[in-house]
Amino acid sequence: MATPPDPFALLRTKRYVVLLALAAVLGIPISVVAYWFLELVDWSQREVFTNLPRALGFAHAPVWWPLPWLAVAGALVALTVRFLPGTGGHRPAEGFKPGGTPEPSELPGVALASLATLAFGAVLGPEAPLIAIGGGLAACVPRFARRDSPAATVAVVAAVGSFAAISTLLGSPILAAFLLMEATGLGGPMLEMVLLPGLLAAGLGALVFVGLDAWTGFGTFSLALPNLPHFARPDIAEFGWALGIGVGAALAGTAIRWLALSLQPRVERRMLLSTPVVGLAVALLAIAFGQFSSHSASEVLFSGQTALPSLVAQSATYSAAALALLFLCKGLAYALSLSAFRGGPVFPSMFVGAAGGIALSHLPGLPLVPGVAMGIGAMCAVMLRFPITSVMLATLLLAVDGLAVMPLVIVAVVVAYVLSARLSPTVPGVASAGETAAPAASGAPARVPVGAPGS
Numbered sequence: 001m002a003t004p005p006d007p008f009a010l011l012r013t014k015r016y017v018v019l020l021a022l023a024a025v026l027g028i029p030i031s032v033v034a035y036w037f038l039e040l041v042d043w044s045q046r047e048v049f050t051n052l053p054r055a056l057g058f059a060h061a062p063v064w065w066p067l068p069w070l071a072v073a074g075a076l077v078a079l080t081v082r083f084l085p086g087t088g089g090h091r092p093a094e095g096f097k098p099g100g101t102p103e104p105s106e107l108p109g110v111a112l113a114s115l116a117t118l119a120f121g122a123v124l125g126p127e128a129p130l131i132a133i134g135g136g137l138a139a140c141v142p143r144f145a146r147r148d149s150p151a152a153t154v155a156v157v158a159a160v161g162s163f164a165a166i167s168t169l170l171g172s173p174i175l176a177a178f179l180l181m182e183a184t185g186l187g188g189p190m191l192e193m194v195l196l197p198g199l200l201a202a203g204l205g206a207l208v209f210v211g212l213d214a215w216t217g218f219g220t221f222s223l224a225l226p227n228l229p230h231f232a233r234p235d236i237a238e239f240g241w242a243l244g245i246g247v248g249a250a251l252a253g254t255a256i257r258w259l260a261l262s263l264q265p266r267v268e269r270r271m272l273l274s275t276p277v278v279g280l281a282v283a284l285l286a287i288a289f290g291q292f293s294s295h296s297a298s299e300v301l302f303s304g305q306t307a308l309p310s311l312v313a314q315s316a317t318y319s320a321a322a323l324a325l326l327f328l329c330k331g332l333a334y335a336l337s338l339s340a341f342r343g344g345p346v347f348p349s350m351f352v353g354a355a356g357g358i359a360l361s362h363l364p365g366l367p368l369v370p371g372v373a374m375g376i377g378a379m380c381a382v383m384l385r386f387p388i389t390s391v392m393l394a395t396l397l398l399a400v401d402g403l404a405v406m407p408l409v410i411v412a413v414v415v416a417y418v419l420s421a422r423l424s425p426t427v428p429g430v431a432s433a434g435e436t437a438a439p440a441a442s443g444a445p446a447r448v449p450v451g452a453p454g455s
Helices: 016-053 064-084 104-120 127-145 151-165 175-186 190-217 234-271 271-292 307-313 322-338 346-360 368-384 387-398 400-425
Strands: none
Touching: 016 064, 016 127, 016 151, 016 190, 016 387, 064 104, 064 271, 104 127, 127 151, 127 175, 151 175, 151 190, 151 400, 175 190, 175 387, 234 271, 234 322, 234 346, 234 368, 234 400, 271 322, 307 346, 322 346, 346 368, 368 400, 387 400
């Protein structure tokens, strides 16, 4: 009978020590690049939507202000996808799916398309572009050092770069690690080989972000939900709400994905014309929300990463009707952005789920904290298809209340994940819910999907 391979043999080799050292060396500069990319996005948003209107003599941005900028964003994304190498990054409507690491020639297109998307108000987040940029930059090292570098070596080094790039974006390096592990579908010995250098790079990346925050004074890009009312323990009524929220998130999230996937081929057939039109539609949804509610149109725009904490903190100022309108407008803008722009699906799904959970907390038997947590977890499970990451996202963001609310989140996530897998639209070339590339049983696989999902 053959002796099974020792899963720890690689960890005892000098080559693995070199890999850990490389992770430490690469983690620092890639984290710096990620930090300044996020700062550029934040600066661009402030300049376009706050400072420029004031410079032109407006006390506030006029109602029509998002229209030209989202049309410009659509044109820039279309031109980038059409004329630069690659496709400007992965197609976000297809979710996080296994794929290769971007070639060096594709990185400018990824950066430009995502910057145009994020800076001008489309409803997508920065996590997927950062994964692609971090992985692509890190992969340049083995590719340039040795043209015939093994695919597994390039993939592991790319994973290190991806870990470093999003080390603190989700509030914790551990949370970023779970996101990448579920995105890549790794397991067994390959998981050990990738995880340790990735965690090392993520830890160093988190330190770099903290240091740059203190040095620049710009503040942190991490997500947090402070000053929440205390939640002691769940009861039977809240478990009933967990079932209902899971079903509701499956229906709403599947509708968002269906709309995005249905529009995507139509947009891509005439991208130079269709993408600006989609941008205008997103702007009109934001304007409609601003006109029919007492809240800012900007809450429909952007990823929701910055707006989510204030939405939760100021939830008492929203009526149930305003929250329902926000859920509808943000969800539709999210679907439109998924179909045409370039970015990540995480933060919009969190915002939409939180808005739905807060709206439902106006009904009897559902306090605010579990409503927010279950809404975030269930919607993320549908849109990302990563149940473990979804549970962690919803609970770690709640700090001390996270453990108390976790059983409810697990129920909501499981219901949403299983039901959405049955409802999910099937599109040729797009993985079904939960489908990932199978990792190799042993040794170095020829194809390890640790770069940007779907790039």
